Amino acid sequence: MKKKILVIEDEKTLRFLLNQTLAEEGFEVEEAIDGEEGIQKLKESKPDLILLDLLLPGIDGFEVLSRIKRDSDSESIPVIILSNLGQEEEVERGLKLGAIDYLIKAHFTLDEIALRVKKFLE
Amino acid sequence: MVNQKDVGEEKDFLAIIDSLTDGLMVFDKEGKLSLINPVAQRIFEIETEVLGKSIVEFFNSPNLKNLFYLLGKEIKEVFRKELAVRKNLILEVTSLQILKEGKKLGSLVILHDITREKAIERMKTEFVSLSAHQLRTPLSETKWALETLSKEKLGKLTAGQKEIVEKAYDSNKRMLALINDLLDVVEIEEGRRLYKLTLSDFGEVVQSVVESYQEEIKKKQIKFEFRVPNKKLPKIRIDTEKMKLAVQNLLDNSVRYNLPGGMITVTLNATEKEIEFSIEDTGIGIPKNEQQNVFGKFFRSSNAVKIETEGNGLGLFIVKNIIEAHNGKIWFQSEEGKGTTFYFNLPLK
Numbered sequence: 001m002k003k004k005i006l007v008i009e010d011e012k013t014l015r016f017l018l019n020q021t022l023a024e025e026g027f028e029v030e031e032a033i034d035g036e037e038g039i040q041k042l043k044e045s046k047p048d049l050i051l052l053d054l055l056l057p058g059i060d061g062f063e064v065l066s067r068i069k070r071d072s073d074s075e076s077i078p079v080i081i082l083s084n085l086g087q088e089e090e091v092e093r094g095l096k097l098g099a100i101d102y103l104i105k106a107h108f109t110l111d112e113i114a115l116r117v118k119k120f121l122e
Numbered sequence: 123m124v125n126q127k128d129v130g131e132e133k134d135f136l137a138i139i140d141s142l143t144d145g146l147m148v149f150d151k152e153g154k155l156s157l158i159n160p161v162a163q164r165i166f167e168i169e170t171e172v173l174g175k176s177i178v179e180f181f182n183s184p185n186l187k188n189l190f191y192l193l194g195k196e197i198k199e200v201f202r203k204e205l206a207v208r209k210n211l212i213l214e215v216t217s218l219q220i221l222k223e224g225k226k227l228g229s230l231v232i233l234h235d236i237t238r239e240k241a242i243e244r245m246k247t248e249f250v251s252l253s254a255h256q257l258r259t260p261l262s263e264t265k266w267a268l269e270t271l272s273k274e275k276l277g278k279l280t281a282g283q284k285e286i287v288e289k290a291y292d293s294n295k296r297m298l299a300l301i302n303d304l305l306d307v308v309e310i311e312e313g314r315r316l317y318k319l320t321l322s323d324f325g326e327v328v329q330s331v332v333e334s335y336q337e338e339i340k341k342k343q344i345k346f347e348f349r350v351p352n353k354k355l356p357k358i359r360i361d362t363e364k365m366k367l368a369v370q371n372l373l374d375n376s377v378r379y380n381l382p383g384g385m386i387t388v389t390l391n392a393t394e395k396e397i398e399f400s401i402e403d404t405g406i407g408i409p410k411n412e413q414q415n416v417f418g419k420f421f422r423s424s425n426a427v428k429i430e431t432e433g434n435g436l437g438l439f440i441v442k443n444i445i446e447a448h449n450g451k452i453w454f455q456s457e458e459g460k461g462t463t464f465y466f467n468l469p470l471k
Binding site: 011013014017018020021024084085086087088092105106107109110111 | 255258259261262263265266267269270273275276298301302305309318363
């Protein structure tokens with residue numbers, strides 16, 4: 001069975017490119033354009049892993065993450081933060097809230113991101 | 123009027139002190155305040171009589187106690203030390219001994235208001251940091267888009283198209299690297315450099331950086347040697363991420379400015395007091411007359427600019443700041459056309 005990834009990202013092009021790459025690697029991809037929709041889709045589609053942007057309209061990624069981790073239905077789903085915020089305070093905050101990894105978009109190629117995702121789903 | 127115990131005949135001299143725009147305080151050799159000008163009184167909001175009081179008594183005054191903490195009871199000499207008197211008032215304090223024919227008469231304390239400069243500095247760093255983040259977003263989008271195109275995931279490209287897309291990808295990568303370095307510089311200037319100090323194995327830090335460069339080294343056909351002592355290095359309190367960045371910048375330079383078939387030697391050692399690191403290359407070297415600028419911001423040597431257009435001149439500035447933030451010392455030897463060796467020491471305590 002295909003593993004399912006939920007991409008929570010407000011930039012359309014980034015969603016498209018992430019989807020493209022992950023689909024090619026054999027994943028099923030769900031997209032959400034903001035935190036609200038992310039939480040909604042999370043309940044419906046039970047993904048195996050979440051890629052989460054931080055700067056989102058409405059509730060931000062940190063809030064989404066803490067809600068995921070507070071809910072016993074979703075707390076075990078691994079979350080990788082994917083953001084261009086990259087100050088150490090932010091990285092630390094993300095990891096403390098329970099993200100398994102924190103990737104700064106600008107530092108990673110799509111292939112490297114796909115590789116990380118695979119690693120965590122092995 | 124200058125507030126002074128025994129007003130002598132030097133009225134003109136006192137009028138000069140009175141008109142100074144910096145605050146001025148004089149302590150006698152027993153550490154008692156013997157002169158204070160109006161600016162200094164205003165700075166510390168002094169309304170009561172303070173003349174003749176010893177600096178130790180400042181400890182009880184909320185306005186003056188930070189000055190006491192800075193100077194101590196012996197009124198030590200300091201040069202341009204920052205002192206936050208209260209919110210919205212930051213001073214640069216300098217204190218000097220007053221000597222007459224070799225004998226100490228007392229101490230002179232100069233208080234210079236730098237509140238405005240600090241505010242501008244903060245605005246500048248905030249601006250750079252904000253715009254760097256804003257720039258990163260469209261650039262990472264471009265990076266991923268060009269990556270997807272060049273890997274032909276959206277359809278085949280002609281040889282010409284592929285070449286152009288790859289060139290654009292490289293330029294974009296350079297721009298991102300520049301922004302990263304600018305962010306590092308801003309962090310340095312904000313004094314936020316050492317965020318997380320942990321007791322670490324410095325050998326492992328260097329090892330991990332060295333490993334990540336093996337491919338690059340092979341590609342340039344450079345011989346590489348990593349010399350470590352037989353016995354384990356003592357652990358040291360460092361910010362490992364920052365230290366990796368420092369070692370990485372040095373290694374990056376030694377590869378980039380080396381010649382094909384050249385050599386790089388990284389040496390690690392420890393004495394009782396410190397850890398010693400050096401990296402020697404057989405690269406293009408740094409011209410003698412440019413050597414004093416090597417650690418400056420945006421410095422690039424003339425011979426480096428000639429052979430390599432890449433590089434933004436921020437790497438060594440960042441390295442120096444990281445090493446010095448760890449109370450370490452960095453220096454180098456270089457000869458044009460022969461090579462360069464960078465050394466740094468990190469104190470264990």
